[in-house]
Amino acid sequence: MKKLTTSRQHYIKAVYELDKGSGARISDIAINLGHTKASVCVAMKGLEDMGYIRRDENRLVHLTDDGKWQALVLLDKFAIVKYFLTEVLKVDPETAEVDSCSIEHVISNETLCSICRFIDYKSERKACSGKCHLLDKKTESIAIN
Template identity: 45%
Template sequence: MTDLTPSQQHYIKAIYMLSSSREGTRICDVAERLAVTKSSVCVAMKTLQRMNLVERDFRHQILLTPEGKEQAVLIVDRLAIIKCFLVEALHITVDAAELDACAMEHAVSRETLCAMCRHVNYTARKCVCSLWT
């Protein structure tokens, strides 16, 4: 996984979630989702474009590149694995697990994440662990 800052990961995840029902998303939609200014989104998009994770189309829609989509899936899976572990192994409530998983997702090592995944047999559900290697 490309070394992304937590902020960059949040942008990638937001674009992925907002784009899931259509081809791309708009800067104002990302800004609203993340509760940041449109100018902050513009700055972040320029950085992510240089990293070849996003691109803009002729309508100025933000689109994830194939590499950006791969990163987004890894980010979403990472969060889901942690949440699943907290709920199933530690019997944390879903609401608490959601909050805690968001706080933990940027700090958990690959080794710990894979152990969590194995512990709850998350790979039987849907996981892209092959992309982590």
């Protein structure tokens, strides 16, 4: 699969959040992201060509398995970084929210997994197996809450 731009990552997350099993509408994606319907259509075509989404006979947008995995990885990255910023570094939650959204798009899996292991080591969670689930599509997503 081709590397996703930050913008395409936002589209994938929006579809994931809006698709309640019956598909996401282009107009709802546009409202969610503050974009025009035309821009969303162009972006969806690109994501469809990349294999991350499919459109049904009613033109609703659905994530493919690869798209769902990408969405879950992005949500996990955001959750891990936000948890680290708020709970370990004691960053203000509003600032951590904004910073996490930026960091999730550029952080390497190696760095993220190191942060996750550090959080696990310092907390009572002890959920880290030492093998980062973000590197293996077959493993379930385990976002920190």
